[in-house]
Amino acid sequence: MNLLLTMPTFRKWGGAQEVVVMLADHFRALGDRVIIASEDTPETLRQRFAPEDVHYALPLKQRTPWAMAQNLIGMVRIVRRERIDLISSHEKKTSILCMPVGRLLGVPVVHTGHTQTTNWRARWFGFFGQHVTAVCNSTKEYLVRRFGIPPERITVIHATSRLVPPPQLADIESVRGQFGLHPRQPVIVCVARLSPEKGHAVLLRAMLTVRREFPDARLLLVGKGHIQQQLEELTASLGLSDCVTFAGYRKQPGAIVAAASVAVLPSLHSEGFPLINIECLRLGIPVVSSNTDGVPELIRDGETGLLVPPGNAAALADAICRLLRDPAFATRLAQTGRAVALARFDPTLMCQQYEAYFASVLGQPPRPEVAARLEQLTANSA
Secondary structure (H helix, E strand, O other), rough: OEEEEEEEOOOOOOHHHHHHHHHHHHHHHHEEEEEEOOOOOOOHOOOOOOOOOEEEEEEOOOOOOHHHHHHHHHHHHHHHOOOOOOOEEEHHHHHHHHHHHHHHHHHOOOEEEEEOOOOOOHHHHHHHOOOOEOOOHHHHHHHHHHOOOHHEEEEEEEOOOOOOOOOOOHHHHHHHHHHHOOOOEEEEEEOOOOOOOOOHHHHHHHHHHHHHHHOOOEEEEEEOOHHHHHHHHHHHHOOOOOOOOEEEOOOOHHHHHHOOOOOEEEOOOOOOOHHHHHHHOOOOOEEEOOOOOOHHHHHOEEOOEEOOOOOOHHHHHHHHHHHOHHHHHHHHHHHHHHHHHHHHOOOHHHHHHHHHHHHOOOOOOOOOOHHHHHHHHHHHOO
């Protein structure tokens, strides 16, 4: 199969980009040809994909009439030149481009919905979107409710992240030394892009309450973004500069997460299905997360983690303090959450689900071992 994967850019890294790279690795290992269309330079793509993958650069994020025409012509040329069998699109603006190209050239297009959007262009999904997957049930329900896509045209394939080896004890101790953490100190970590929708301001206000009960508690904010200066100013104005550390972007944040007592994701909205919760649970760290979008499909309140209303600093502080106050309860949540994350959110399973779905779109049977595993999965969830 000649598979075209489309994503506007891989410079901004998130769950959607992670899924695309894992799909490229999976189908390449099966002997398929992988072609990527993005606006990135070869240097950016070299860090993410194998040398044998083919890359075409298109100005996919630009919205000028000239860029739109250039993208349309360029996509037609790619599909014809590479004899594409299937297009897998992972961004809504890109799907709006790919869907008419697919119709014109008779090539199936699979759109994967990663997040919820109010973008008016998404209304075209109801017309063009013959094959749609969603990374969680919440995203599927949103596409049905807002854009009128028939539910039978949407298949849910839960997103996940690749498995990475757990950090070594030496790496965790190095993190503790780097940030001056003593072994029994309460440490809260938040791994998220520094942007308003991630809710860092709510977390900082929650820390005022946490500090009253746990005076030596520390908060590590892992990530970068355009509101860092605003958050630093808010930290200073709240008198939290001595307990909040902006740790910057980490390509592999596992050692920092493993050094923490609690992981927090305080997002305000539109998280889709945040993969960082899966990664924290795999490391055996209890999670407090906002109850948004697809989060409850992983975090079951009081069983695999704690859920709080988005934007509620008091509830967030109460949940953090509950876990710090009761280590036995925190450990039970972490152990159950880790078991669920490892069993239900296996990256190989996710890729095999896409493989079977693509095969069905092309009118082909799945590989026997894939069919057997998916049948077993269906039987277990019945």
